Amino acid sequence: MSLKKSKITVSDIAKAAGVSVATVSNTLNDTGRMSEETKVRVKKAMQELGFVRDYNAAKLRSGRSRLIGVLIPDISVPLFAEFCNALEAVLSEHGYLPVVANVSDDPKRQRAMMEEVIGHGVAGIVICPSVGTTRGDFDIAITRGIPVITFSRKIEGLALDYIGSDHYQAAQLATEHLLEQGHRKFAMIAGLRETTPGRERERGFSETLKAAGIPKSDIHVRFCGYTRECGRKNALEMLATHIEFSALVCHNDLVSVGAAAELKKAGRVIGEDLALVGFDNLPESEAWTPALTSVEGYSGAIGKDVANLLIRRLEGDKAPPATQWIEPLLLVRASSSFTM
Amino acid sequence: MSLKKSKITVSDIAKAAGVSVATVSNTLNDTGRMSEETKVRVKKAMQELGFVRDYNAAKLRSGRSRLIGVLIPDISVPLFAEFCNALEAVLSEHGYLPVVANVSDDPKRQRAMMEEVIGHGVAGIVICPSVGTTRGDFDIAITRGIPVITFSRKIEGLALDYIGSDHYQAAQLATEHLLEQGHRKFAMIAGLRETTPGRERERGFSETLKAAGIPKSDIHVRFCGYTRECGRKNALEMLATHIEFSALVCHNDLVSVGAAAELKKAGRVIGEDLALVGFDNLPESEAWTPALTSVEGYSGAIGKDVANLLIRRLEGDKAPPATQWIEPLLLVRASSSFTM
DNA sequence: CTGAAAGCGCTTACAG
DNA sequence: CTGAAAGCGCTTACAG
Numbered sequence: 032m033s034l035k036k037s038k039i040t041v042s043d044i045a046k047a048a049g050v051s052v053a054t055v056s057n058t059l060n061d062t063g064r065m066s067e068e069t070k071v072r073v074k075k076a077m078q079e080l081g082f083v084r085d086y087n088a089a090k091l092r093s094g095r096s097r098l099i100g101v102l103i104p105d106i107s108v109p110l111f112a113e114f115c116n117a118l119e120a121v122l123s124e125h126g127y128l129p130v131v132a133n134v135s136d137d138p139k140r141q142r143a144m145m146e147e148v149i150g151h152g153v154a155g156i157v158i159c160p161s162v163g164t165t166r167g168d169f170d171i172a173i174t175r176g177i178p179v180i181t182f183s184r185k186i187e188g189l190a191l192d193y194i195g196s197d198h199y200q201a202a203q204l205a206t207e208h209l210l211e212q213g214h215r216k217f218a219m220i221a222g223l224r225e226t227t228p229g230r231e232r233e234r235g236f237s238e239t240l241k242a243a244g245i246p247k248s249d250i251h252v253r254f255c256g257y258t259r260e261c262g263r264k265n266a267l268e269m270l271a272t273h274i275e276f277s278a279l280v281c282h283n284d285l286v287s288v289g290a291a292a293e294l295k296k297a298g299r300v301i302g303e304d305l306a307l308v309g310f311d312n313l314p315e316s317e318a319w320t321p322a323l324t325s326v327e328g329y330s331g332a333i334g335k336d337v338a339n340l341l342i343r344r345l346e347g348d349k350a351p352p353a354t355q356w357i358e359p360l361l362l363v364r365a366s367s368s369f370t371m
Numbered sequence: 372m373s374l375k376k377s378k379i380t381v382s383d384i385a386k387a388a389g390v391s392v393a394t395v396s397n398t399l400n401d402t403g404r405m406s407e408e409t410k411v412r413v414k415k416a417m418q419e420l421g422f423v424r425d426y427n428a429a430k431l432r433s434g435r436s437r438l439i440g441v442l443i444p445d446i447s448v449p450l451f452a453e454f455c456n457a458l459e460a461v462l463s464e465h466g467y468l469p470v471v472a473n474v475s476d477d478p479k480r481q482r483a484m485m486e487e488v489i490g491h492g493v494a495g496i497v498i499c500p501s502v503g504t505t506r507g508d509f510d511i512a513i514t515r516g517i518p519v520i521t522f523s524r525k526i527e528g529l530a531l532d533y534i535g536s537d538h539y540q541a542a543q544l545a546t547e548h549l550l551e552q553g554h555r556k557f558a559m560i561a562g563l564r565e566t567t568p569g570r571e572r573e574r575g576f577s578e579t580l581k582a583a584g585i586p587k588s589d590i591h592v593r594f595c596g597y598t599r600e601c602g603r604k605n606a607l608e609m610l611a612t613h614i615e616f617s618a619l620v621c622h623n624d625l626v627s628v629g630a631a632a633e634l635k636k637a638g639r640v641i642g643e644d645l646a647l648v649g650f651d652n653l654p655e656s657e658a659w660t661p662a663l664t665s666v667e668g669y670s671g672a673i674g675k676d677v678a679n680l681l682i683r684r685l686e687g688d689k690a691p692p693a694t695q696w697i698e699p700l701l702l703v704r705a706s707s708s709f710t711m
Numbered sequence: 712c713t714g715a716a717a718g719c720g721c722t723t724a725c726a727g
Numbered sequence: 728c729t730g731a732a733a734g735c736g737c738t739t740a741c742a743g
Contacts, residue, residue, distance in 0.1 A: 109452070
């Protein structure tokens with residue numbers, strides 16, 4: 032491998048512009064310790080020679096990095112895709128670049144990926160903690176002083192920043208709406224018991240019904256997950272047990288769609304004899320037939336907030352870690368707008 | 372900043388394990404130039420001291436990197452999310468980590484992001500080129516010998532690897548199906564004229580109809596884009612012009628859903644008096660009412676193939692750049708299964 | 712505002 | 728298989 036001058040360095044630029052490497056570095060970092068004229072000359076040389084700054088070398092020396100580790104269960108889940116999109120937009124405005132790792136809800140893989148992104152020198156970490164995360168899993172980041180922002184799923188008892196939709200309130204809104212429409216027999220296909228959204232939405236649902244005096248025998252809950260497939264599977268199981276219900280709350284819109292497919296096949300008419308409510312307000316929800324009632328969780332806005340918070344932390348904000356719940360919004364559509 | 376021993380380095384490990392730094396490095400890189408016993412001792416020391424390898428320093432010295440730049444128009448488009456998911460899975464199996472940048476179909480931003488990821492020392496680049504990409508935009512990568520794999524959208528006249536669905540054939544399949552169902556008056560809400568999928572699907576549609584003897588006056592094409600919103604907008608415009616058509620082909624499933632919403636409002640009954648076909652076979656397509664006929668483009672499989680191809684290139688495969696078209700699959704569902 | 716030099720944490724010939 | 732030393736391309740005191 033002996034390409035001649037395969038890489039242009041600061042010292043090449045210094046030579047070409049007739050300045051010192053310090054001056055080139057100062058131009059790169061815009062420290063403002065030089066004349067406008069010199070700056071222009073240096074920039075011109077960089078242009079002409081096709082200089083591309085080596086962030087690795089910069090990071091090695093300065094300790095500063097513009098890489099952000101993003102650890103999520105599965106980027107192909109629309110919620111996370113929307114989150115990442117908004118996150119990336121804000122990060123890149125500030126010159127940061129996300130390094131994304133899918134963790135597949137596997138704590139071992141999460142630990143490996145956390146080490147991996149830290150090894151790549153990320154300045155900060157954004158994470159929706161995997162099922163089975165323990166507090167110690169964050170030590171590797173915390174001892175190094177790398178700011179960590181959690182979202183969507185909360186780790187209890189650890190002083191970490193958290194931003195997420197108010198899952199409890201979201202379920203409460205949905206359930207109260209169904210009570211108002213006259214429903215008295217309920218079912219829920221809930222999320223994962225091990226995660227904040229799963230637990231909190233179920234709690235919001237069950238407690239609201241209890242407060243309204245609905246007997247336990249008319250409340251059927253199954254924990255499942257967050258995919259179409261588990262909606263489908265749980266709907267089939269519910270059909271097999273001949274549970275009675277006129278209102279079904281699903282953990283999210285994907286689960287709703289999976290469940291709806293099976294329930295329709297079994298003769299239930301959604302929006303007429305069965306009310307259906309989901310969460311996340313996917314762009315598709317409105318386009319479905321019947322349009323799906325859903326609770327907007329603002330995952331795009333959360334992505335933005337997480338990015339901005341992380342940037343503040345990177346700039347040295349030492350305020351104590353905060354938990355921030357975003358207020359959800361119920362969007363009533365045809366799938367639940369009839370009265371019993 | 373004077374934390375004592377905030378960072379454990381190879382020389383700390385060398386000291387702790389009673390070996391030289393060369394031995395530690397050889398353990399890290401598994402060069403196999405040492406006894407099993409020594410290796411174990413070194414690994415134990417790494418465990419105990421909480422060593423995390425600094426990939427930046429490694430890259431700086433060796434020139435080797437395990438970062439891959441991924442440049443796409445918009446990760447929240449399901450097609451790209453699915454692609455990235457599959458890509459990430461294969462890359463991470465091989466120890467590579469993707470650095471994802473959304474480019475928003477802006478060639479200026481694409482150039483900036485390309486330079487950014489190269490500055491971060493990526494070993495390879497995966498890209499769905501933005502609208503307006505010119506051949507010169509790849510020089511920065513090519514001159515540095517960084518392998519580039521393009522997907523979905525093809526850059527003509529540049530020797531770069533490409534993997535994508537056979538968009539022409541996909542449209543041909545869809546159009547032939549509609550002809551077989553007895554349709555004689557057609558409309559298409561096509562993609563972007565500036566992209567391969569947009570152009571090729573339109574060409575497959577128009578040429579198939581021409582070959583079947585459908586007069587031009589019964590073929591209505593509008594180029595639009597790849598979002599729900601543009602489906603909606605173009606459907607409205609078509610309604611306003613009172614075009615007659617019994618079959619509508621949309622650039623993808625998102626466009627289909629947007630268009631369907633407006634057409635339904637206007638009184639068209641999809642699956643009865645209007646046949647609708649999309650592309651990409653989103654997981655939702657089957658769950659819609661009526662279920663949407665769509666052409667599967669295998670974006671997950673393409674993600675896998677791209678990752679594997681890139682890894683071969685990184686391992687030194689010097690075969691000439693290849694273009695690989697993946698055969699699409701037509702999935703006929705209720706939205707188009709009636710006959711005229 | 713500039714120049715010369717040290718050093719970030721690795722990998723890599725090189726000599727043993 | 729090991730040890731001592733150089734060097735990747737930057738940034739950063741330091742002296743001018």
